[in-house]
Amino acid sequence: RNFVTPVKISPGTTDPFNEELRRLLDVPFEEKEITCHFDYEKPPWMDGGFGQKEKAEEVKREVRSAAARRRGETLPSPMDVTPPMEVVVSIAAETDKHASEPIPDPSPGWISTYTRPTIEPMSVNDHPGFWNGLDELSTSRSLDGTPGNPELDRRFMMFYLDHFFPFLFPFYKPPLLEGGRTWILELVVGNQAMWHTTLCLSTYFVSVALDGTISGHIVCKTLAWEKLLHQMGVTFMMLHQNLQEIVSSNTQDLVVKTSRIMGSIIQLQRFEISVGNFENCQKHLGAAIELFKQIFKAVQNVTDGGELPTFLDVLSHMGRPLWVIKSQPSRAWSSDQAAFRFYAALLVIDDIIASTCMEEPPKLLEYHRRLLTNGGSPDERLLNLEDFIGCENWVMLQIGEIAALEAWKKSTRKAAGLI
Structure with missing residues (x-):
């Protein structure tokens, strides 16, 4: 009945x-x-x-x-999808307080004299109550006070790690000597916002899989969608809380925390792309770009440099690699370093693609040469997009320059028409 x-x-x-x-x-x-x-x-x-x-x-x-x-309308979110930008902008002001602190000059290579940030990635071996920690993440209550299901959350998380992440990024196969993809689990377990944004993606793909394979009255296919809406609400709460916390952080903690928030927002943006919600996608992209710029500005204030720091300088402020093999160029990145490299690559790509749709220059155009080229120095570490999406750097550089040129031509014609 x-x-x-x-x-x-x-x-x-x-x-x-x-x-x-x-x-x-x-x-x-x-x-x-x-x-x-x-x-x-x-x-x-x-x-x-x-x-x-x-x-x-x-x-x-x-x-x-x-x-x-069914009509393809934008679903209302329980909170504003865009993080409070006044908190994002205040990152720069906070870093100015620490600009005068004596910091040794960054040395070439990875023998860094910087102290490690106090934030450490969560490790299973270091925390005997590993599953208890997952239960705390999973049982975060929704707005109506309904507790979550830890076992179901862990299952959805493993679906993401085993099936959905390789499906979304088939070209991303980091070598074993670089640490592989272990940073994903460490980052997800160590950050509540990342945990819930990952569950958003996983529950959505599960709902799609159920919709395509199961029909009838016995199994209700909207279960995954209801869980998705719950995770979205918790995600916005976690992001808002994390943005408030970074204002009181010191410089090195600030870089790490901000990079984690940036990764969570990019993860959320990828979810919006998956469901076709491009309005919210643009908002998330703008917030992630703003955080990315503030990370570089924070490192610039610390190093007292007159120009933007290199990508290597930013990575060095997130700790040291787990190990370095001098006979080979590869190194085992820490979880925060590997995550920042991954999400920075996605952010650059999304910014370039969005610029072609919006008919405007890429917002990260000034960072392209620092991220995607070696600047003539063979020792400079490249962010090789081919390792992440299978597309070589020069292709994306050309697309970005074409988009910038087209935007310039459009603005020039518009200005000429006003004269």
């Missing part, structure tokens, strides 16, 4: 929900994308009182959400 919550449709009213419900009645059940309560026993919420009223409101929200998804 299908226990359907009775919802009254008032004739002659202009209630948007009533109108949507009338249209929904003509849609086949498998296309309605709402939860099917199918069982042989009466559910506990069907009590004829408060519980049933709450379920009726939940069905209303689900109907609106499903209708919006």
Whole structure:
């Protein structure tokens, strides 16, 4: 039997929900994308009182959400998707306090005299209560106080690591001597915002897989989508909290924390790309670019340099590699270094592609030569995009320059027309 919550449709009213419900009645059940309560026993919420009223409101929200998804509209987020930019901008002001601190000059290579940041990546061996820590991440409560399911969260996380990440980035196969992809697990476990953004991606792909393989009343395919909406709400809360925390950090901790927030936002932006929500995608991209620039500015203030620091200088402020093999150019990056290299590559690529769509120069154009070329120095470490997306650096450089040239021509023609 299908226990359907009775919802009254008032004739002659202009209630948007009533109108949507009338249209929904003509849609086949498998296309309605709402939860099917199918069982042989009466559910506990069907009590004829408060519980049933709450379920009726939940069905209303689900109907609106499903209708919006079918029409391709933007789903409202529980919070503003763009992090508070006043906190982002305040990073630069905070780093000025530490610009006068005596810091040794960065030496070539990786024998660095910088002290390690106090933030350390979480390690299973260092923390016997590893699974307890995962439970704390998983049971973060939603806005309505509903606890999460730790076992289900861990399963979704392993789906992401085993299946979805290799599917999204098939060319990213870092060598064993560089640490492989272990940084993903370390970063996800050590950062709540990254944990929840990763769960967002994983639950979305699970919902897509269920939608393509399972039909009927027994399995409700909206379970993964409901979990996704929950994870989105928690993600925005975590990002907002992390942005507030970085203002009180010292310089080296600031670089590491900001890079982690940047990675979480890029992860969230990748989710928006997956679901086709390009409006929020642009907001996330702008916030991530702003954080990326502030990281370079923070290192520039510390080194007292007149120009932007190199990519190697920024990496050196995130700690030392786990090991260095002098006979080979490869080195085992720390989890924060590997994560920053990965998300910086994605950010540069997304910025270039977005510039071609928006008909404007890439916002990170001035960083391209520092990130994607060696500047004539064979010792300078390159950010090789081919290792991340399978596309060589010179191709993306040319696309970025073409986009900048086209934007310049457009602005010149517009200025000439105003004269």
